[in-house]
Amino acid sequence: MSLAKRPQLTGRAAILAVVVCAIAMSLAYPVREYVAQRRQIAQLEEQQARALQKLQTLEERRRRLEDPEYIKRLAKERLHYCEPGAKCYVVLDEGSGATTARAGAEQPDKPAWYVTLWKSVEAADQGRGTVQAAR
Template structure:
């Protein structure tokens, strides 16, 4: 009875009834012959990439792309966070410097020293000295003119100045020697000629 249930290739036949809904091994052979293949020809191999495998590869590719974009956004955010932390550290250092400067300005001695250095203020009764001309001392004959002693000029209308500038633009002046600086009694030209 065991031999009845085996087909000629040695495979077991399914148990149960055979009927119109079930194919028998002979029917498969007859179908192969009808398809134009010999009965002894081996069955075709299934393709390696099935529909399920293609769907699985497609799903994995979509997941990889979404993961890569999420990873890129994560790395971008981390770099922004690092930059912002650096800015916060710089600003805290600047705030600390400004607070130290504020405390220094609350000291009256520091304020007095800054007024002397920056604004050239002096205390009452002190004599200030201002060094002119790169540290060269002024002679006793030097005089500085008072701005009140300059002759007053009558104001001119704006169109007079505009017309003079048009005339000068058409006929530029010739090179003239620079004005003399008579603070110490000599002119700059004289100093250059003697050297």
């Protein structure tokens, strides 16, 4: 008795492979959409957390700005306001322009912006490529 060699791929196996491939293909798009939606949800939750943090920061600032003592302190620090009857001093640091002017270092005066602009217009009209600084 000789055994007949059966083919490796039977008709049933081929049909089963086609069905499995069809199921996998039909599930691929919904799974991809699910993953994309989960990613979008995570991004929106992160964005919401940042917005809530910013809201809390703004609420804290609003609360501080309603305090009259805080407003007085800001006026003194930023605008150098002085209360009536008080002696206030402004201390200039070493890097300020007033200190360098007192040291006697002469700095050449730069022309006003409109002079430089007009000279560049004239240079363009004459066809020159560069503008020389006014002296």
